[in-house]
Amino acid sequence: MQDKKDKGSKLHEDWVVVILGALIIALSLGGLILAVPSFGWKTGAELAEKVLSPANLAIIGLQFLYVLPIALAGSWLCGKGIAGTLRTFPLVYLLTAVALVLSGNQAVKALNLEAVIFSLVIGLLIGNLFRLPGWFKAALSTELYVKIGLVLLGTTVIFSDILKAGSLGLLQALVVVLSVWYFAFWLCKKLKVDEEMSMMISSAVSICGVSAAIATSGAIKGDSKKLSYVISMVLITAIPMMIFMPYIAAWFNFPQAVTGAWLGGSIDTTGAVVASGTLVGEEALKISTIVKFSQNVLLGLAAFAISVYWTYNTKAPGADRTEKPTLGVIWERFPKFVLGFMAASLLFSFAVDAQTNALVKGSLKNLQGLWFALAFTSIGLETNFRELFAQNSRKPLYAFLIAQTFNIVITLAVAFVLFS
Template identity: 45%
Template sequence: MSTENTALNNSAALTDSGIVSDKKTFFRSITEDWWALILGFIIIGVVLYLTRNGTNISLPAYKWTSQTDLFEKILSPANLLLILETGIVFLVLAGFAIFLSGGNVLRFTAGFLFIYLLATISFIIGGNKNVAYYGLEYVVFALLIGILLGNLIALPAWLKEAVRSEFYIKTGLVILGTSILSADLIKAGLPGVIQAVIVVSAVWFFSLWLSRRLKVDDEFGIILASAVSICGVSAAIVAAGVINGDKRKLSYVTTLVLIMAIPMMVILPWAVKYFHIPEVIGGAWLGGTLDTTATVTAAGDLVGPVAVKAGVIAKFSQNVFIGVAAFFIAIWWAYKKPKNNGELAASIKVERPGLKVVWERFPKFVLGFIVASLVFSFLLSVDTAKSVAPALNGLRTIWFAIAFISIGMEAKFSSLVKLQGGKPALTFVVAQIFNIFWTLLWSYILFGGYLLPVPDFK
């Protein structure tokens, strides 16, 4: 996919039919961002309509604890049928955009179903209770499966047609907006909000500053900074989507996040107990440093129930800043990045673009993300938002799994290992260490009763 993002389909995939109708020309001119926004809104609208009319939306089950559970629950005929039905729905939605964009629908269908099968395998592996306990989510296995396949074989044309990671990611991100609710900020209280603002902003700018000092490019630096400061993989996906970042870099950062999460999930709860850090402060610390709600919950459980509640609420307040960060990163990047790329752009002075150019470069799917968040925060009742959350979160996760299989296929392992001489990894580790100590300081100040009353999480 070109960085210009001029259409969902590249020119090689367009049918060579000579003169095309105005209608075909119109549909083929719709950019990938707009297709992601359209499909995201279709999914959200259908789920809302069905839920309000009393229809229960069932998604496949992937969580299991034993071999018996695997065969009787996950691999049961009913669940396998549900997996197949879900895949067909996703194929129809994605195929709709591919068809109107002039892509080869037959090749796409074959490739998409294969990628969906691999994504399903990653869900099943990641759904095991013992695997999940160590913080190894489906993302790890989706990436590994994709990387192994992409590096061991030459991808056939029918499979390449369906490897469209940015399209899948952006569609999932529009749906993600429904889970970023302003009510979470209220729930977090003033200490949680202040901690989120101070931690996210300070760690983000420190990470970007450090990446520049180590001569890591800004594209990489933004993805790294967002992952460290906000919420790991989700923030990295958002940042990469906003700036049309290199998928190898997103894969690299995602791998770093997941590798770092495992020791942090064990060491931080141990530090809370060893240094006799009050439980509420320890929970806020875990919520501000660990990258997912699942790892915060698991680590908090090693400390105590108050730590779990404080950690989850602190993480919620931090997650809300994904939308804010996406909006400002999109504007800054659109204004900063030269229209022409390569060495020529680096060797000449490029004039700052005006508002029209900024709008042209602004990733339109971010608008869908923001609109979805605003609608679910202020226009829908809390009960309605909660009722559709499981279905929308499940659907969004499937888009992400398909995207990470695709990212793995596109990323060459040798390039991941050699990427910028290990400097991005050093940046990430140092920034994460800064994040750990900076967040601990503000957890003491804000949740220790020094400036504000201690929140009651009992």
């Protein structure tokens, strides 16, 4: 993603994101809590009665009226003007709503196909089957939407919950995350994968899949096309892992605790972990959830560490590669949205009481997912499909698959040591 300050902009985009994220959180804590639309359905009758009912469509419409002014404010504060957003955002929202409906189907949920993959595919189809005008693509605010979602993601990373994950779960998460991240990064270097893609692949494989890839891309100002490719790999590989790993564990008679730790530490998406753990048994489900949660709570620390590393070691074009940047330069280039993420996490960890948190978390979680889905619809609309799966994209795929295999093996070994 490009993170350049637009000519004539009033504020840097990262500060705009912090402001808008804080506004959304303040509105929720102040009592403006949006009802969460229903997107779950199994049959055509359920689709018509629940998802497409007048009451649910009204909630979806109110949600649009809530996020539209925020998108307009973001465009205005970044100096892009609001005319383009007024013309493009309704279509982006409509396509995103279609993606959310499709991903709400029970059969689709069983395959663990998340809404972002439908948003991406719908955007890619329209963007590649129809010639979109230049002004339309220029008006899309992909990075703004991603970073708003990331700031809201901070409200779900509660420091006190780390204790609930358990000492063994945290220990496994630390060992696996560190070992798999460094192996994946080393492997990408060996295969000559570019550094942006290497960082995203390493984080996605080792930490928590989609969320880690998005957070890393935001931290390093990564290319949205590369991010969409990494997320596609994460979601596609999670399906066979979710299905076959429980049967492999049963074939070799792994203890349920070991199997749960293995599933939770190696499968990249939380939904797939839960589904896979359920196939094994109650103990496996409990352990897999604890281990996966332990990895998820490391996301904030990982994003911060990656941000510091990237700003310190990456030079501006044409800069002296041997000269280390000063603290002032590091601060100037440091992605400020990470501070918003951390502030949201600290706020909900230590200042917001449990009752208020329970009241607002559903609405904030829904908005977080919506902003991510809007971002991936935008990525699809501005991406050329042939470029996404071009010949030169095979090395990242090989790196991802090899790193994921290493992840499966090392996680199994650690699970046996800690949980057998």
